[in-house]
Amino acid sequence: MLGKKLATQSASQSRSKSKTKSKSGSSGLPLSKQELTKIHDLMVKARELEERMIKIYKVGEAYFWIGGPGEEAFGVPLGMLANKGQGFDHDWLHLHYRCSPTLIAMGMDYITPIRLIMNKATDKCTGGRNFSNHYSFPEWNVAPVTSPIGVQYSIGIGTAWAQKRRKAKGITILTGGDAGSAEGDFASSLIWASRKGNELPMLITVQNNKWGISTHYDEQHGEAHVSDRGIPFKMRTAVINGNDPIESYIRLGEEMAYIRKTGKPVVMEASVSRLYGHSSADGVNRRDELDCLDEFEKLLLKKDVLTEKKIKQIKDDYSKEAQAAQVKARGELSPEASTIWDNFYVNSENGDWREF
Amino acid sequence: MANMAQSIRMALHYGEKHLGVKDIFGQDVGAPMGGVFTATQGLETTWNTPLDERGIVGAAMGIAMTGDICVAEIQFCDYIFNTIDLLKIAGNTNWVTNGNATLPMVLMTPVGAGIRGSVYHSHSFESFASRLPGWKVVMPSTPLDAYGLMLSAIKDPNPVMFLKSKALMRVRGEELIPGEPSDEKELKAMIDAPVGDRSNWKAKWPKLEEHIVEIGKGKITRSGSAATVVSYGRHVLMCNQVADELKKEKNIDLEVIDLRSIYPYDWEMIKTSIKKTGRVIFVNEDTEVTNFAEHLSYRAARELFYELMARPKVLAGKNLPGIGLHANLEDASVPQVSEIKEEVISLLQEIP
Numbered sequence: 001m002l003g004k005k006l007a008t009q010s011a012s013q014s015r016s017k018s019k020t021k022s023k024s025g026s027s028g029l030p031l032s033k034q035e036l037t038k039i040h041d042l043m044v045k046a047r048e049l050e051e052r053m054i055k056i057y058k059v060g061e062a063y064f065w066i067g068g069p070g071e072e073a074f075g076v077p078l079g080m081l082a083n084k085g086q087g088f089d090h091d092w093l094h095l096h097y098r099c100s101p102t103l104i105a106m107g108m109d110y111i112t113p114i115r116l117i118m119n120k121a122t123d124k125c126t127g128g129r130n131f132s133n134h135y136s137f138p139e140w141n142v143a144p145v146t147s148p149i150g151v152q153y154s155i156g157i158g159t160a161w162a163q164k165r166r167k168a169k170g171i172t173i174l175t176g177g178d179a180g181s182a183e184g185d186f187a188s189s190l191i192w193a194s195r196k197g198n199e200l201p202m203l204i205t206v207q208n209n210k211w212g213i214s215t216h217y218d219e220q221h222g223e224a225h226v227s228d229r230g231i232p233f234k235m236r237t238a239v240i241n242g243n244d245p246i247e248s249y250i251r252l253g254e255e256m257a258y259i260r261k262t263g264k265p266v267v268m269e270a271s272v273s274r275l276y277g278h279s280s281a282d283g284v285n286r287r288d289e290l291d292c293l294d295e296f297e298k299l300l301l302k303k304d305v306l307t308e309k310k311i312k313q314i315k316d317d318y319s320k321e322a323q324a325a326q327v328k329a330r331g332e333l334s335p336e337a338s339t340i341w342d343n344f345y346v347n348s349e350n351g352d353w354r355e356f
Numbered sequence: 357m358a359n360m361a362q363s364i365r366m367a368l369h370y371g372e373k374h375l376g377v378k379d380i381f382g383q384d385v386g387a388p389m390g391g392v393f394t395a396t397q398g399l400e401t402t403w404n405t406p407l408d409e410r411g412i413v414g415a416a417m418g419i420a421m422t423g424d425i426c427v428a429e430i431q432f433c434d435y436i437f438n439t440i441d442l443l444k445i446a447g448n449t450n451w452v453t454n455g456n457a458t459l460p461m462v463l464m465t466p467v468g469a470g471i472r473g474s475v476y477h478s479h480s481f482e483s484f485a486s487r488l489p490g491w492k493v494v495m496p497s498t499p500l501d502a503y504g505l506m507l508s509a510i511k512d513p514n515p516v517m518f519l520k521s522k523a524l525m526r527v528r529g530e531e532l533i534p535g536e537p538s539d540e541k542e543l544k545a546m547i548d549a550p551v552g553d554r555s556n557w558k559a560k561w562p563k564l565e566e567h568i569v570e571i572g573k574g575k576i577t578r579s580g581s582a583a584t585v586v587s588y589g590r591h592v593l594m595c596n597q598v599a600d601e602l603k604k605e606k607n608i609d610l611e612v613i614d615l616r617s618i619y620p621y622d623w624e625m626i627k628t629s630i631k632k633t634g635r636v637i638f639v640n641e642d643t644e645v646t647n648f649a650e651h652l653s654y655r656a657a658r659e660l661f662y663e664l665m666a667r668p669k670v671l672a673g674k675n676l677p678g679i680g681l682h683a684n685l686e687d688a689s690v691p692q693v694s695e696i697k698e699e700v701i702s703l704l705q706e707i708p
Contacts, residue, residue, distance in 0.1 A: 088422065127454030136453040143421055144453050148441050154410050155442075158418015158426075165378065172418075184438075188411035195406070343455040344490065346513040351489065353655075356572070356623040 015227075016238040016266070018251055027303040031246055036305050039245045042080070043072040043293050044311075045318050046101035049110055052322035053117050053132055054276060054284055061330065062117045066279035067133045068098030071207055073292035074242035074270045077249035078173070078205075079105025081256055084140050088168035092141045092159035094152035096176045097133045098207065099145065106140060110325035118326075121335040127342070128335035141170070150176060150183030153204065157192045160200035164263060171201040171259045178269075179212025181226045193265035194233035202265040203256060204230070207242060209274040213281060230267030242270025243292040357528040358536055358543060360520065363499035364395040364464070365547060366533060367506035368427060370564045372401050375510045379419055381405050382412055382429030388554045392431055393466060393525040397549045398559025413439040413463065417446050420461035425510060430465040432473075433481040433519070440484075446515045447490030462509045462516050467495070468641050469679045469690050470523025470590055477522070478679035478686070480642035482588070482618045485517050486651070492571050493618040495519040497592035499529035501616055504569030512571060519618075521590040534565035574622035576629070580609030583635035583703055586626055586652065588615040591639050591691060598697045610700065618648060623655070630656055634665035635703050641690040644672040666706035671699045 027033060050069040057065035068075060079102035083091040095102060100113060115123040117132035125135045136144040143155060152174055160172035174189065186206075193200040206226045210217040223229060230237040236258065240251045248270065255266045273289040300306040344351030358366065371377035379401055382391075386404040390397030405412050409430055416428035430436045436443075449457050469478035485493040492514055496502040502520065509516035528540070537543050546560040577592060578585075578599040585595045592614040599610040611629050615621055630636045636656055638649035653668040673679075673690045680686060 092418075092422070094418075123454075125454075125456065126452055129452050129454065134452075136456040138456050143418075144449055144457050146445055148445065151414065151442060151445060154414025155418045155421070155445075156414075157411055158415040158420070159422055160418070161379070161415060162419050162422040162424050184410055185414065188406075188408050188414060191406050191408060192411050192415065343451045343453075345492075346450055346455070346458050348455075349514075351620070353620070353623070353651075356620050 016236050027305050029303060033305055039076055041314060042076045042105045044314050046072045046104040047293055048318035048322050049100055056117055056326055064131050064280045065284055066097050066131055068100045070273035070275035071098050072101040073245040074248045074272055075101025076105045077245055077252050078102045081252050083170060086139050086141055088163055088166050088170055090141050090170045092172045094143045094156040094174045095145055097145050100133055110322050114325045114329045118329045120329055121333045149180035150185040153185040153189035160202045164200055173203045175205050178206055178208040178217055178226055179220060181206050182220055190230060190233050194235050199264040201259050201263045203259055205268045207270050207272045209272050211274055213278040225269050227267045227269035236266045238268045240270050242272040243290055245296055358499045358533055359526050359528045360499045360502050361393050361395045361525045363503045363533055364506055365397060366564055367503045368399055369561050371510040376425050377427060377510060378424045379426040383407055383431045385429050390549060398547055409435055409439045413442040416461045417459055420459040425460055427462040432477050433465040433467045434476040434479040436465055443488050447488045451490055458513050459515045460513045462518055464518035466522040467519045468521045468590060469686055474681040475678035482519055483642045483648040486619050486648045492516045494571055495589045495618055497589055497614050500531045500533055501569050503533045504567045508568055508571050523590045534567050535562045537562055572617045572620040572622060574616050574625040575614045577614050578610055578612040580611040581633055582608045582610055584611045584629040584633045585637055586613045586615060587639040591641060594693045594696055595639055597693055598700055630660050631663050637669040637671060637699060637703050639671045639691055639696055641673045643675045645675045647672045665708045666703055669699060669703055
């Protein structure tokens with residue numbers, strides 16, 4: 001759908017084919033100009049956030065960075081399409097630690113992730129206790145992001161079951177990496193979601209960036225596509241080009257509509273890039289991989305959807321906003337050592353044995 | 357009197373009817389079996405899961421995350437070990453999110469030896485469980501306490517691990533559960549599934565009442581001043597027997613404490629008793645190296661050193677890779693009445 005380079009990885013690989021007929025906008029692309037500019041705006045917003053957080057890490061204002069630059073073309077459409085809110089009639093999201101594009105698209109501001117990476121007392125997700133991009137937003141049904149990879153595939157079984165039991169409108173959305181699909185939890189999600197008569201409304205996605213820290217896909221997998229693992233379970237599967245935001249938006253929309261209508265699961269694999277490596281663990285340096293944002297901008301320029309000037313203005317505005325959030329967070333208090341026992345149990349019931 | 361399996365079943369029924377329990381699930385938990393120890397027979401919200409412990413624990417966490425209350429079961433604690441990182445996450449979820457996400461879930465699992473269960477049906481888990489901060493861990497020794505602790509576990513907004521001694525599942529108590537008919541046969545006819553075809557069978561539940569055993573509170577099962585014996589689960593019954601024998605044979609009064617909760621635990625009860633007796637032994641069947649009782653013994657030595665008339669003792673299971681099937685092997689691996697008695701006498705004979 002995009003340029004020649006992207007087209008080689010496009011939806012032709014999908015087992016579930018797109019049903020959407022091109023509703024060609026004035027640009028000749030299958031989305032309207034408004035949709036295209038919104039997606040672009042959110043992708044830039046997400047990228048500027050991550051690059052600001054990398055700077056925060058590199059200047060020593062954070063202990064560790066891990067995040068999602070390179071996954072914007074998939075993550076942003078996912079966040080735009082999620083039924084955001086609290087309660088059973090909204091989607092439950094069990095995300096991995098490269099999920100900032102999805103949350104930006106859902107409306108996350110800049111100060112929240114920056115307080116998190118800078119471990120401030122004001123960090124509403126963890127209170128200064130966890131790494132960057134380890135969010136929790138109960139008001140949006142966003143489950144806590146964990147460092148152990150793959151566990152979300154098991155935990156999501158429960159939210160999907162509760163939704164099914166109540167015949168609720170919401171579905172359960174799972175994201176994770178290709179390396180994490182080697183964990184048993186991924187198999188658990190396939191087994192539990194596909195039981196005859198007990199199918200679960202789950203969108204099981206794998207963002208395949210071809211890496212698990214330093215271990216390449218080919219060292220970890222024999223299957224051509226991770227999503228093929230859904231086939232023996234008679235699950236609907238899809239392989240999409242997650243570097244193409246238009247394809248992602250359309251295909252995610254179709255698969256989510258299928259799940260909402262049927263209550264049955266889908267396994268979707270999206271090929272994505274990993275632009276800054278795994279995390280602080282391998283240096284946080286820019287890699288020579290396809291940049292979905294660059295490619296999308298080339299397309300939007302070619303189709304006269306945006307101008308160079310407008311793109312620069314969007315980037316400058318978000319860059320300033322991100323910098324301002326860093327400055328603000330920098331002046332905020334760090335968590336007090338005395339808070340370590342807070343929330344050991346619900347309502348901070350004592351958990352310190354010295355006080356029993 | 358109800359046995360422990362029946363009391364757990366009645367507690368779960370009370371939970372379904374009055375406390376909002378939406379799901380009770382695990383391997384063979386649903387009809388027709390109702391659990392390998394029959395603790396979930398006849399209930400309305402039970403269902404069978406795949407034989408996938410990680411899926412069971414993960415599902416419980418997800419259900420709890422939505423605010424629905426569930427009770428999940430791992431069929432034997434011997435098979436819980438491949439879920440250990442999920443258990444860590446369940447324990448730390450409220451803490452790591454600074455109170456954003458709570459997991460009101462109960463995970464129950466049979467523990468311990470005593471049923472000739474061989475290598476993989478004899479494990480204990482309470483010492484591992486005590487190293488899962490954020491969980492509450494309970495382990496009853498009587499049907500009435502099982503009922504009361506299960507209701508507390510269901511009501512608790514935190515993840516609670518309910519450890520049930522395998523060897524106690526058919527043991528009857530000495531106290532009626534509120535609402536339980538006094539005739540055992542009547543109770544059995546009401547809530548035990550028949551042998552054979554169960555397709556049309558439905559339990560007839562007695563009109564049960566609420567009975568709460570507060571998590572973190574122990575119980576003195578024998579009062580005395582000669583020495584303090586601290587235990588939980590099935591070994592409470594053995595310690596009671598030792599106390600009764602020593603009273604009868606030597607007119608020695610032991611104080612036996614049924615801890616009932618592993619974490620949080622009733623230190624005030626232990627401390628008060630040790631101050632009275634000056635001697636303490638901790639008895640359980642989990643393996644002896646880094647045993648939970650070592651923490652209690654350490655604390656007794658550290659905080660009550662000048663109150664003690666003898667060195668604190670821990671009597672626990674041998675640090676073996678497993679429990680051998682033959683009775684000679686099992687009995688030599690975990691504390692038996694005779695060994696407890698010998699150790700108590702030795703404790704009493706120690707001259708300060």
